[in-house]
Amino acid sequence: MNQIDTFYAYNPSTNELLEDEFLNTTKEELNKVVAEAVRAFDNYRKKDKNQIADFLDQIAQEILNLGDALLERCHLETALPLVRLQGERSRTIGQLKLFADFVREGSWIDAKIDTAQPDRTPMPRSDIRQMLVPMGPVAVFGASNFPLAFSVAGGDTASALAAGCPVIFKGHPAHPGTSAMVTSAIEKAIEKCSMPKGTFALVQGNTNELGANLVQHPAIKAVGYTGSFGGGKALFDLANARPEPIPVFAEMGSTNPVFILPEILKEKGDAIAIGMAVSIAQGVGQFCTNPGLAFVVKAEANSVFYDTLVQKINETPAGTMLTAGISKNYNKNVAHTLGLDHVSLLAKGQLSNLVNTAEANVFKASMQTYIENDTLAEENFGPSQVLVEANTKAEILEVARNLKGHLTATIHGTAADFENYKELFSILELKVGRIVINGFPTGVEVCHAMVHGGPYPSTTSSQTTSVGTLAMRRFVRPVCYQDYPSSLLPQALKDENPYSIWRLVDGIFTK
Structure with a gap:
């Protein structure tokens, strides 16, 4: 066979070709x-x-x-x-x-x-x-x-x-x-x-x-x-x-912004930093809900939060990525971010000499730097995050208003924070499909109420x-059946309701 007719899988841990041959569908x-x-x-x-x-x-x-x-x-x-x-x-x-x-x-x-x-008037x-x-x-x-x-x-x-x-x-x-x-x-x-x-x-x-x-x-x-x-x-x-x-x-995919509000940052900065580090590195960051972007108010970002986040990221072992291509793209994007003016590397995970591995990276930038560099808002599929320092509440709200569509947004706060930043909730409802409170977005429960989607460009719908x-x-898609004889109606629409399902009959839900 011609090479183009077949392809193989690779073991990303070793770059070795796996022996089974697969055919390209013509x-x-x-x-x-x-x-x-x-x-x-x-x-x-x-x-x-x-x-x-x-x-x-x-x-x-x-x-x-x-x-x-x-x-x-x-x-x-x-x-x-x-x-x-x-x-x-x-x-x-x-x-x-x-x-x-x-x-x-x-x-x-x-x-x-x-x-x-039939007796309704005028028709x-x-x-x-x-x-x-x-x-x-x-x-x-x-x-x-x-x-x-x-x-x-x-x-x-x-x-x-x-x-x-x-x-x-x-x-x-x-x-x-x-x-x-x-x-x-x-x-x-x-x-x-x-x-x-x-x-x-x-x-x-x-x-x-x-x-x-x-x-x-x-x-x-x-x-x-x-x-x-x-x-x-x-x-x-x-x-x-x-x-x-x-x-x-x-x-x-999306960068799933995280907003850490001032009061909770003072009270639980260490716990948030620990959870953040775990979420960033989980699955080598290869989740579409990876928290790739975070916002804090600089004056409230105390040393406990930073010290804990740096420590936990520095302790994070490198992991093997799913493919050589994903690994290459991740490291290319990390190098690009490192080369931006006024962006600093806050923390880096443990290095590895193995193939197709990725180290965790957390970058820090001011709000002005973030605004001036569009790539900081883009997803880098892997264990990285850009931590953006705002100067005021007004900057936090403004950056939220200017977000593109994302799968999730997360807010960490106390009751006092939520009252002080209540506008943030209304803003984020228009920007994401799921809002997480005092948690982290990685981990998507499969249930009736889950929304794993969001406005463009996180999804197309x-x-x-x-x-x-x-x-x-x-x-x-919906289909309407008008004046159908009962014998032709789908089972679900027959008067006797043979499926015994909930239906809206003359405006009232009933079985």
């Missing part, structure tokens, strides 16, 4: 896969809610059945510790089961019924009913930093399947073996649950061309993506340039989330 093969998904959609979208829920549960079980072999392969391809991967597998299984339970309950379809009023009202229906085959792109939870059977796939949409998954080229193993689990679940062939398919490749062809295919109806801003924006632009534009739900059950709304 355009012709992609067309066959999408055609199969289109055929599957006509069947899959009509499946009973309990059938889909059982299917999601079976995927979870089949992933568990892969055993430690899955974790060992994933460790080889990502250098992530086995303990971390055990937790990520549990999260992946847990979110599949969460969606299964949500589908089984059924009220998520948001059924609305306005009954006929009678028709019988009008509405519910959410699946959009069609969905393209999903795997993330580098979560090879299980944001990958083949991750949240995007789970939410699309839960909504009744077949998925064509573009595997991340850094962990193709892991992707293939999880795909085998989904295929077993498809067979055991008698789901149509084409309900799920994996396409693999290490070129941008495959992803572009997938997004541009006319049968694809939506896209889920987690990754860099450049990659997400490119897919968004391709999708909007199609003859039939489609939505791209791209989560593209601030109305939804990529974590939690609201994620299903990305892959459905």
Whole structure:
């Protein structure tokens, strides 16, 4: 075979080539896969809610059945510790089961019924009913930093399947073996649950061309993506340039600003510094919720906070990054920041001579320097943070007003701080998808209320989330049924409510 037809995974701890060879999916093969998904959609979208829920549960079980072999392969391809991967597998299984339970309950379809009023004057009202229906085959792109939870059977796939949409998954080229193993689990679940062939398919490749062809295919109806801003924006632009534009739900990272208010800085500066250092370095900083930016009022930033933060960062061991490319970009951006005028290196983690490693870095800059250097506000994917010193409360509020969109914002404060800075909360509601109080943004709970999203450029669609059950709304659309005979109505809209779900009937929620 030609070299371009195949690719390999690398062990980021050693830069060694892993022996398994993987094929780049050709355009012709992609067309066959999408055609199969289109055929599957006509069947899959009509499946009973309990059938889909059982299917999601079976995927979870089949992933568990892969055993430690899955974790060992994933460790080889990502250098992530086995303990971390055990937790990520549990999260992946847990979110599949969460969606299964949500589908089984059924009220998520948001059924609305306005009954006929034939005697209404001056004009009678028709019988009008509405519910959410699946959009069609969905393209999903795997993330580098979560090879299980944001990958083949991750949240995007789970939410699309839960909504009744077949998925064509573009595997991340850094962990193709892991992707293939999880795909085998989904295929077993498809067979055991008698789901149509084409309900799920994996396409693999290490070129941008495959992803572009997938997004541009006319049968694809939506896209889920987690990754860099450049990659997400490119897919968004391709999708909007199609003859039939489609939505791209791209989560593209952010610097997740942290605001440490004056009174709590005096009272708990050491504890905040300890938590900050842990959050910066967690997972070698390779989380989209890494706190890459922090603001303090200079006069209140006492030595205890600084001394503790410096000590903890200096003690932080270097870690292996997910890929050689990520490591190279991180260190390039660190060097750029070090070269900026009036930016100082406050603390640096322990050095390492191993390949593809990253040391933690905390930089310090004045508010004026921050304003004059746009790159200080940009994400450097890895264990780094820029600590910005403001002179006044007014500067803190002004910098908040000028933030771009982020996934999260964090506020540390006392009750007195919150009263004094109450404007900050209203400002940040317009800037982020999740506001954290007296905590740190790393760690995203998979639950109904979670929002893992935010205004552009953190995502391309601030109305939804990529974590939690609201994620299903990305892959459905409302359909209205007017004056339908009962025999033709979907089960969820029939008068007798055979699913026993919550519905809005003539303006009142009822079962």
